[in-house]
Amino acid sequence: MPFVKTYWIFFCVAIHVTSSQTNKDKVKYDGSQVWQVHLRGAEDMQYIQKLIDSQDVSIWSLTQTRADFLVRDQNKMKVYRRLVSRNLNHTVLILDVQRRIEINTRQVVPALWTENTLRVGHRLSWKKFPTLDIIEEFYNFLAEDYSSICKVQTIGYTAENRTIKMINITDGNPKNKIILITGGSHAREWVSVTSALYILNNIVTKFDTQSNYIKNKNWLIIPVMNPDGYAYTHTVDRLWRKNRRNFTRCNGVDINRNFDSDWGIVGITQSDECKVTYSGPYAFSERETKALRKLIGSLNWKPVALLDLHSYGNLILFPWSARTQATEDFDKHLEVAELMRSAIFKSSKENYTYGATYHKIYPATGTFLDWAYSEGVVHSYVIEIKDKGKLGFLIPPKEIEDTGKELFAAVRALAKYLNTHKRKTESDTEKKWF
Template identity: 30%
Template sequence: MSLKIIPIISILILSVACEPFRFDNYTLYKVLPKNLEEIKILEDLQNSGADFDFWDDPVPTADYINVLSKPELKNDLEGFLAAQGIDFVITLPNIQELIDNEKKKRYTRSNVKTMEWDDYYTLEDIYDWLDDLAKAFPDVVSTIVGGTSHEGRIIKGVKISHGPGRRAVFIESGIHAREWIAPATANYVINQLLYSNDEETKAAAREFDWYIFPVTNPDGYIWTHVGYRLWRKNRRKFGDEYGVDLNRNWNDNWLVIGASSNPASNTYAGPGPFSEMETRTLATYIANMADKIDLYLSFHSSGQILLLPFGNTTEPLANYYDAMKIGRRALGALAFRHGTQYTIGNIAEAIYFAAGTSVDWVKERLKIPLSYCYELRDRGVYGHLLPPDQILPTGEETMDSIIEMVWQAKRFGYMKASNATALKISMKIGRRALGALAFRHGTQYTIGNIAEAIYFAAGTSVDWVKERLKIPLSYCYELRDRGVYGHLLPPDQILPTGEETMDSIIEMVWQAKRFGYMKASNATALKISVLLYLAAIVKLFF
């Protein structure tokens, strides 16, 4: 996510672009420091202003550091590293070959299926696709504008909603222009929320409102297509230099650490917090709906890291431990499909100190409970030039992790359903409990609220604890049997009735935890902090 801007980039900024800049024989090195002393040597090299492009910051936690060299300086870099005894490998001897393979498909207007997952798309194509989705799903999808860019472009996204009153998941992507896998992954998430046949994905799509902005730096993204493929910042001009790092411009510990006051730097934080049109307008949009947002996600590349706030300290602040637990379980789901391994930690402990980021701002200033930054594929081979054939697996595993993150967040009590959705979830929990009940003896139950399942009846215990005490889950079991013995159930049915009922209660507990309704206490995972009220009454009378 971070990189030191260098003089070679400054002199290559073209005021007018007839053809994109070519990176012929530019070489990407994977530098492998063995200790803190070598990290310090690399840090000094980065800060010296030498003509090398650091794709990663030399920090104590770094296993590797990607460094790009122009052709005439390759011998200088290799000689310097050899003299210092620092190991390295050449991962891409000529990055232009990789850039040439980014063919950039064109989207066919009014044919949403032509947005595919084996190539990258222009901003125009992405925006056209979002508009077409809104036409294809008029009752579910609406296009939204989250802000405006320096050059006057809108920051377009979509809202996916199956009805009013729902809590929200917010996804911000593409704030660093060259990280093309980020918008591609955001697009894949949108597509899955609308077209997936996976039951859990469909449930998440229906239960929450999804606000997704694939490209939040539209000017920079266009420049990576038409001018300079490795551009990171926005396109505002400062003297002879261009651009602010939009993910150092948010008003949270602005310029305190991990950012630059030099306009030539790729981590230039701008002349002031929210000085940039993109961050200022997007922040206003987010702040106006902050009370709805339970989960905020930001997509970047690369490194395969899931980052938590905060970037200015390694202290485990706020709900750090819960967020880590949720994140680790999400990464378990991410690794399952393709075996991709991520690490996790707050920004400062996992990669480097960095202030003024979006995830820190929404966490500290807006009090959004869960805020994560995905540093997507890969780890030390392609970096920001991830080949198009990795778009689909990146999208698949990221989607797997998001769905798991949602369910784990609910399990830990962070994402609450609306009243209408809560009723549906209560039914889901109950149905799954009845599935467990039927397994042992084959006994079949039906489910529904009292009025719809049997008759209208007021003044009952389950209604009182639900309405007056706000106990989230309240069920009444009408036990065996169905139309033979009634209240005179023979004693030989006591054991099977008890067995199957116990099976269903245990399943109900675990399903309730999965849906975020029953949190374990710190003392023991077996103590239930939320009451589950069960009234066992024989026959069809209260």
């Protein structure tokens, strides 16, 4: 049984949603702000938890030393007074959340087909965040123009009957090591989607000029693991996180809390369906997590690596997420995380830090990261993409391309490492997963 420090029992990164969204009126955040507070210890952490539980704030990011949270206009004075009573100072990160949303989403309206896009065959660009329709166009383009190395596969269907698509890239060698990359598990984390798409685009469209350590891998890339939630952030609520499964009182499960890895720990696993980190009625209750489990089970060879992309925080994380002890591969994780951190810094001068999830940010149960590792994917990592809170989930479109470049630099570093390091024993390379 994993051991959990006492003060974490009171912790859960959660937002209370009072009711399910039953209409298509857009959720507005007029007058809302995002504040950042630096924490001095466990008592401050518990105090922030009280603000969350009272629905006075909605948490965006929480570590042992810092809390970023959204404050609604009507709660600002009350929250300010409560922070002062605790002798906690705050910094305003986003002055007007609704205005920032509007600035960013003006550029999300699908572009018209032009002579250039007609020639290319899709409207995806690195100048704006794409809708699902545009992402589908890009998938179709890849399937048609790069069919010799690229196959678009449906790995499952969502509660709203959308397809979960995976792009399988290979030079045809059945002995290639498999690397799995996922994005968009949390709907509001748009830059995780565009970063996965950027990596995908670079591998496929520039395949012939890639280094051998890229070409000799079998790449499985799922840019949008949560298409229902992602579509909802474009049409109704820009800051929605979960999937869109319907329950009695509220909608949605946090699919990155729904895997069968330390699921059900009292004080961490969230059992309230109206909380943003709701773990679901049971492990693997959701179609998205079932699709990943089925995918992994269908492979002849287990992936050697997983990169699960999220935002935000400039972090490279590895297991465990709900256990205090280090994994048996801790030294390997440190080595690879440092290589990825260095590659990112060389690419963009962005400074990422790294560590085990439990100790670096907060405990979380039922994560894809931990489940994949427990199933034998030794090199399992989460990358929490930039920034460090200045704009958080509302990173502007002008950052899409540079962010994609730095993430692809990390991917190259991982692939190169895997090319030069063998598994524990030679027999492992001949061992099927099932």
